[in-house]
Every structure is written in C-alpha cells, then in structure tokens.
Amino acid sequence: MITLTAVVCAVGFAGLSRLGYQFLTKDPLAKFDLPLGHLVSIESTAGKRQSEQALKDITKRLRSNPASSSKLSVKQRVPLMREAMENFFAETENQAVSSFTPVDAAGVPAEWVVAPGVDGDNNRRLMYIHGGAFFAGSPRSHRVVTSKLSEITNSSVLSIDYRLMPEFSRRDAVADCSTAYQWLVNNGPQGVGTAAHMLVAGDSAGGNLTLVLLALLRDSGGRMPNAAVTLSPVTDCRFNSPSILSNLSTDVMLKPLASRLAKVPKILLRLGARHMAKDNPSDPLISPLLGDLSNLPPTLVLASHDEILRDDGRRYVNKAVAAGSTAEFIYCMKMPHVWPIFYPDLPEAELAFQQVSAFLNRHC
Secondary structure, X not given: OOOHHHHHHHHOHHHHHHHHHHHHOOOHHHHHHXXXXXXXXXXXXXXXHHHHHHHHHHHHHHHOOHHHOOOOOHHHHHHHXXXXXXXXXHHHHHHOOOEEEEEEEOOEEEEEEEOOOOOOOOOEEEEEEOOOOOOOOOOHHHHHHHHHHHHHHOOEEEEEOOOOOXXXXXXXXXXXXXXXXXXXXXXXXXXXXXXXXXXXXXXXXXXXXXXXXXXXXXXXXXXXXXXXEEEOOOOOOOOOOOHHHHOOOOOOOOHHHHHXXXXXXXXXXXXXXXXXXXXXXXXXXXXXXXXXXXXXXXXXXXXXXXXXXXXXXXXXXXXXXXXXXXXXXXXXXXXXXXHHHHOOOOHHHHHHHHHHHHHHHHHO
C-alpha cells in the first residue's frame, strides 16, 4: 500500500495541493453522465439460461485465477496477470482457424491476424491494441477478438505488442502505438503498399491507447482511421467516474483490484495513479476523456452496464458528441469487463460483434 509519506515525497507538496483542490471541487464532467440519446442497450435473444450458465462458468474461472486475489501487491500480481492472460483463452485460441504471423512493425513486435476468406492483399487494415491494465496482455492473449474482428471487417489485423508497465512508461506505450500505426498505413501482410481503408480498435487499457492515438493523429495532421472501436475503455485515469465505486460489487473481472482501490482515499488514489503511470493522470495523453474530443473519426464504445469502467465510456461518448464528433455507446446488462473476448461461450459476445459490424457498415 502506498503511504502518505511516500506519496508526498514522490510528488511533492505542490502536487498534493493541486490534487487536493481538485478533490474538493465539483467534478465538471458530471454533466456527461446523463444519457443524451445515443446510448443503446443490447440483449441476447439466444436464451437467458445459456447466458447464465456461461457467466457462471466464466466467473468460476476468473475467481480461480491466482492473480485475482485481493491480497496481492502490484509487484506480486503483475507476473501472475501476465501468465494468466497468456493462458486463459488457450483452448479457444486452439480452435481458431485464422493465420497468425509474427512481424516487426518498425521496431514494434506484432502479429498479422487474417481470418479465413479475408484477402490479405485487399488493403483493408485494422490495428488492434490489447488490454491488460497496461501491465499484461499480448497479441496471443487477444486472438479470440482479433480473429473475429478480421472476419467481420474483412481486414488484415495488426495486433501489436506494445511496451508494458512497470518496466516502461505509459508514454512508451503511446509511442509504440503511433509508430505501429504509421507503419501499418504503408505496409500490409504482402509487403509495402498504402492502405485503402484503416481501422483502429482496442479493449480496456488498449481502448485508452486507441482513443489517445485518435487525438494524436488529429493534432499531427496524420492519416486518420476511417473509424475506431473500443471495448470497455479506461478514459479517465484519475478514477473519477461514478461507476468505479457504484459497480464495485457487480464487476466480476475487475473487483479484486477495485476492492483495494475503494479503501484508498481518493486524493491518495490520484497520487498513486500518477506514480504508477509515471506521468500526470490529468494529461489527455494519459486520460483521453480530458482532452479535446472534436473532429474525431466515428467511434464506437461498448461497455457492460455492471462494470466499473461503464461511466468512463459513457462520459467519453457524451463529451465527444457534445464536441461535434460521431460517437455511440452500447451497453449490455450483467456482462463482465470486455465481454466480447468470451466469444463464442457468451451469446452476448456474438451480439456485440454484430453491433460492431453494423456500426462500421454505417460509418465506413
């Protein structure tokens, strides 16, 4: 646990004073908590019993994972998280029939994921940024999602292996995403060639990096993707969204971590976030919700109604729409964090991919 003395020494009294002031003032983003008419709820038609049994099985597997223990320190949790994410979907991965080809994307390790029937030379490309709380995850851990996205978008997917914390900083991860994206614009599975159609997608931490990348491309004048998709993204790394606490008891996947955070005073939580990210969580490069959300490509955000990051996504979409950008928020009841990754076990996962396909068909 981070002590007050350690936090003050690391950040300084000036930083403590600034964050103390923020803590005592009203959250200006609260106005984006209201649904503004572009939020959509989806429900499975495959049968309630099938979903309930699948959720029971998933919950049991998650709770049996050693990394889920709330008693672990961050140092103890990281290697367990990494091992668990690499192996959790191994059985489903083995059933996949997509091709997975390692590639060096201008110095960023990655792999091409091409589903059966997808022409790898058709110049339709999608960059996928995996989740894992910025500490874990890899292209292998997310092959369930990348395979399905390749199928439904008829695209060659570049799944990148960006640098992780705590060995590296959040800015290192952002730099890797930017480098790999620029490489993808000019390179496909068959070699050099300009993409005719570009998409970006990511989940959780990867959703955060996806949204950060969109703003960077806009500000630098770089080629924007035709659209973006994020699954349960973290958009405010100050942990300010109301659902962080209100959904604590219903978030099966993130509850072990969040239960520890709930015991920490919010002012210390923000200081701890600054320390872990090796950066300022109020910087839009770390918390994309806090930046300018105008003139962005069409963006779809999916989140579970019952997860702690629900309002991170909802606030982002509401603010983006208010700024004039095209954005939609889709939620599903009683689902775990990033529930599409549990395809094909969860009927709602298939439904989520259908919504992604429909969104992209409307806007691309």
